[in-house]
Amino acid sequence: MPQKTVYFGRFISTPQPNELLIRTGAALVNRKDGRGTIEKMDWTVGSPQDAVHKYGIDTPVVTAKDNGFFFPGFIGECFHSYWDLRNRKSLTLWTRKMANGCLQTDTHIHASQYPNVGIFGKSTLLDWLTTYTFPLESSLGNPKSPMYRNATEPPDPLARAKTVYNRVISRTLANGTTTASYYATIHLDATNLLADIAFARGQRAYIGRVCMDRPETCPEYYRDESTEQTIAHTKASIEHCRSLDVSGELLAPIITPRFAPSCLPETLSQLGALAKAEDLRVQTHISENLSEISLVKQLFPDQTTYTDVYDHHELLTPRTILAHAVHLSQDEMRLIKQRKTKISHCPASNSALGSGFCPVRVMLDEGLEVGLGTDVSGGYSTSILDAVRNACMVSRHVGYVNGGDSRYNLGVAEGLWLATVGGAKVVGMQGRLGGFEEGMLWDVQEIVLDEVDPNGERGETEVDIFGWETWEDRVEKWVWNGDDRNVRRVWVGGRLVHERQ
Numbered sequence: 376m377p378q379k380t381v382y383f384g385r386f387i388s389t390p391q392p393n394e395l396l397i398r399t400g401a402a403l404v405n406r407k408d409g410r411g412t413i414e415k416m417d418w419t420v421g422s423p424q425d426a427v428h429k430y431g432i433d434t435p436v437v438t439a440k441d442n443g444f445f446f447p448g449f450i451g452e453c454f455h456s457y458w459d460l461r462n463r464k465s466l467t468l469w470t471r472k473m474a475n476g477c478l479q480t481d482t483h484i485h486a487s488q489y490p491n492v493g494i495f496g497k498s499t500l501l502d503w504l505t506t507y508t509f510p511l512e513s514s515l516g517n518p519k520s521p522m523y524r525n526a527t528e529p530p531d532p533l534a535r536a537k538t539v540y541n542r543v544i545s546r547t548l549a550n551g552t553t554t555a556s557y558y559a560t561i562h563l564d565a566t567n568l569l570a571d572i573a574f575a576r577g578q579r580a581y582i583g584r585v586c587m588d589r590p591e592t593c594p595e596y597y598r599d600e601s602t603e604q605t606i607a608h609t610k611a612s613i614e615h616c617r618s619l620d621v622s623g624e625l626l627a628p629i630i631t632p633r634f635a636p637s638c639l640p641e642t643l644s645q646l647g648a649l650a651k652a653e654d655l656r657v658q659t660h661i662s663e664n665l666s667e668i669s670l671v672k673q674l675f676p677d678q679t680t681y682t683d684v685y686d687h688h689e690l691l692t693p694r695t696i697l698a699h700a701v702h703l704s705q706d707e708m709r710l711i712k713q714r715k716t717k718i719s720h721c722p723a724s725n726s727a728l729g730s731g732f733c734p735v736r737v738m739l740d741e742g743l744e745v746g747l748g749t750d751v752s753g754g755y756s757t758s759i760l761d762a763v764r765n766a767c768m769v770s771r772h773v774g775y776v777n778g779g780d781s782r783y784n785l786g787v788a789e790g791l792w793l794a795t796v797g798g799a800k801v802v803g804m805q806g807r808l809g810g811f812e813e814g815m816l817w818d819v820q821e822i823v824l825d826e827v828d829p830n831g832e833r834g835e836t837e838v839d840i841f842g843w844e845t846w847e848d849r850v851e852k853w854v855w856n857g858d859d860r861n862v863r864r865v866w867v868g869g870r871l872v873h874e875r876q
């Protein structure tokens with residue numbers, strides 16, 4: 376394979392929350408170090424022939440379709456509140472410069488729950504966990520899982536894990552997710568298998584072996600036996616990830632206490648100590664549901680808030696991703712900001728499980744760093760584009776319950792920014808992912824938007840482009856009606872990891 380490739384076409388990105396940047400040109404990507412880094416962005420290239428002329432016949436040129444664009448990397452420095460509450464105009468202001476590509480980051484997804492997408496009935500968090508989630512997760516490692524109660528053949532949990540993990544990675548890649556922070560299950564073998572599959576398929580992934588060992592809250596069929604076992608299996612899973620990718624660039628472990636109620640206090644302390652000793656990423660849930668918050672109060676009477684529980688156990692670090700954060704107090708937000716801890720906003724899940732309206736605008740105003748998560752299978756879809764839509768929708772409900780105030784509304788560019796630049800910050804890859812800057816990694820999806828033909832027949836996808844729309848309007852239409860049919864190709868670190876047939 377040649378070391379360098381030129382990508383020619385339209386590049387769209389959101390370098391700032393309310394800026395949609397659209398430009399045409401070329402990216403020269405170098406895979407010399409196996410990383411697929413942008414060596415040069417060249418806005419003087421006007422055609423594929425031009426690119427050949429400039430970069431030589433031996434450098435392949437990959438061209439985006441005329442009716443499409445590269446939508447990768449969103450860039451960002453440290454996020455500060457950009458929304459001036461008095462200046463409503465800034466929400467709708469889209470700067471029209473030129474544009475380029477983008478990465479999509481799913482900052483919170485349970486790979487093991489993928490078979491349950493769409494299955495949640497009328498449940499809310501705590502009964503959803505016991506009714507749907509623990510039985511499914513346990514079936515990826517425990518032949519005595521309640522899911523095998525009526526099995527006619529001897530169960531093969533690892534074979535099931537292989538099917539599930541291959542499928543969820545296919546789905547997320549097909550939806551343009553180039554980086555994902557995964558929860559697996561408590562099972563070491565199955566978690567290592569998820570790492571193997573993600574690495575082989577080339578998705579950038581953080582792999583979390585789920586820690587849960589508190590007998591009052593975890594069923595006997597699905598929990599670690601003791602703190603010692605939790606720590607030993609966590610360490611073994613970390614070692615496995617490191618054995619696959621020493622650099623930790625493409626694949627890395629992430630310490631994963633399921634949520635405070637599922638872990639013994641001693642376990643939380645030891646996980647915090649491990650994260651600190653080895654400077655590891657951490658992911659967990661926080662303040663998703665009111666009954667959950669009451670449970671935390673009951674189980675941790677010595678800590679004043681849910682956030683304080685994590686802080687007390689040294690789990691509130693700059694490398695920690697907290698999913699949900701729907702019901703935080705202002706004091707909790709301030710502590711999270713002080714610790715530089717990150718938030719994964721999971722709007723589809725919050726709506727599906729009736730958890731509440733997450734006030735993203737307030738968090739952004741407080742200066743918190745926020746990305747988007749699908750939270751499959753609390754969330755019903757593996758698509759981060761769908762998470763963008765849901766984030767926009769939920770923000771409007773937040774505005775409604777706050778007196779109909781539109782300052783809470785997230786715009787499309789802002790939603791895309793959260794899904795890319797925001798996500799890059801949340802996973803600690805800011806400046807490396809999420810944009811089309813020289814030196815950044817080529818984690819990019821190519822989007823196509825078919826035009827309706829003159830007879831008014833439908834195009835191949837749900838996004839009907841008539842031809843007269845501006846590119847800004849086309850991007851809006853893509854966000855509201857797009858899906859995996861609009862994702863033609865996906866690259867991670869310059870490697871083609873998905874191509875739509």
Ligand SMILES: O=c1[nH]c(=O)c2nc[nH]c2[nH]1
Pocket residue numbers: 485500504508633634660663724750753
């Ligand atoms: O959305 C969620 N999904 C889960 O699996 C979970 N476990 C604890 N809290 C949770 N929230």
Ligand SMILES: [Zn+2]
Pocket residue numbers: 483485660698750753
């Ligand atoms: Zn979750």
